[in-house]
Amino acid sequence: MTITTERAYGARRVYETIPLDGEAVALRLSDRVIELGPKEAAFYDRVAEWLPSSRPLAALALDAGVGPAGLERRLGQLAEAGLLYRKDSLPAVVSGIELHRDYFAKLLPSWLDEAFSHPFWERMTSGGGSLRLFAGWLIELYHYTRNANRHMPLSCAHTRDKPLKALRAKHYAEEWNHYHYFMKSLKALGYSEPAVSSSVPLPMTLALSNFMRQAAREDILAYSICSAVLEGTTIERATYNPYYQRCAELYSVPNEAIQPIYAHLDLDVKYQHSDLFLDILKEVDVVPAARAGRILDYGHQLAEHIWLWTDNIERYYDREDNPMPRRPFDPRLE
Ligand SMILES: [Fe+2]
Structure with a gap:
């Protein structure tokens, strides 16, 4: 050319x-x-x-x-x-393993940097945040994790290859009830179970879940890369410890509220969920370049969603007069 x-x-x-x-x-x-x-x-x-x-x-x-x-x-x-x-x-096709090794593994650090470049993180770990913001983040994590029940089985349904379907189903079976860990933390912070479970997620929390649903419908590898970017945040304790440890010290978060979060992260590490994308790609012999490009674009978009999600959380929970947890619409109260 x-x-x-x-x-x-x-x-x-x-x-x-x-x-x-x-x-x-x-x-x-x-x-x-x-x-x-x-x-x-x-x-x-x-x-x-x-x-x-x-x-x-x-x-x-x-x-x-x-x-x-x-x-x-x-x-x-x-x-x-x-x-x-x-x-x-550019190669006309790549193998699944090449897609992981030559593209995904090289791009992931910059995607995670972008996702966590929001000033919220620096603010929280340098003492400019609040217990309210910490709890708000947990409420939205609760909703996102509970909403996995809306996109994980959908991803299994849309997978045509049996080995991939089995891997996605195994992941779902291991993840489906993990929102209980966040409920435990929130209860330790004084929120009642009915108040949290009947609350309404923020728009960007729903957008993130629905983006996963969209990916699941379009291409199982696009869905799997999004899932891998999220898992990329929990590879080892060293990457997630500082945030929770610092917040616990700065905002007097009780130990009972931190422990369930560590228990959950440890469990995900034990299940080796960060290896799942590679396990899936090992089953894929050929990915045409156009498909590879679309898959990688989904991964990058997921990182952008995390940034926007964080922004929505900070803006909403920063305002003391916003209901917390967020209430469903009730015309009698209006
Ligand atoms: Fe989990």
Whole structure:
């Protein structure tokens, strides 16, 4: 494929654009940061705008004020820097194991960084949070975990391959009642069981569950990557201990409210749920590139959902006058 066949390049995902002095920028990708001077940054913006459009290559050349040779050279420079990739350099198919090893495992750390880049985490662990926010987060975790009963069996139903169906069913059997751990914590914090179980999840909690349902319907591997991103947060104690430990100290969370959370995390580690995605992909011989791209996009979208979920939790529970737990609509109270 040459440049004259129009869109020979694709753009790598930019996670963050940091303005530098005098119109220069630093672009953060999953694996590197690339600094562009003002001219290169302006050219890159034009290319990024042009790629998903249906405008001809000549229009880009005209916008950029260069001839065909100059355009090819400058696109090549962006590709060399790592901002663009040549579409013909991608394999037409990957095996399940390659998808895990060469793409998912490399991208997961940047997805988790993005998911947990919300200021809520820094605020909570540096003492600017509150017991109310801590409990609010637990209420929404309770709802999300209980809602697993809405997407996990759905994922089994939509799986056509028997080995994958069996793996998904096993995961469901191990997970279906884990919301009880969060109920235990919330009871230790003084919330009654009926008040929590009859409460209404926040919109973003429901959005996250429904996103999982959508993934389950579209492609079992898309669903499984989302599940793997969530499990990625619980691989070892070192990654989740500091948050709960710090909150316990800062906001006087009683030990009885922390213990069920650790018991749950330990159980998920014991079940080795973080290995499930690889176990599933070992059963898949061939994934065409287009499908692989869609699967990876689901994984990234899940990370974005976690960020938005955290944002919704902080905004809602930060307001002292918002009911907690969140009540169902009752016209008699309005
Ligand atoms: Fe669990």
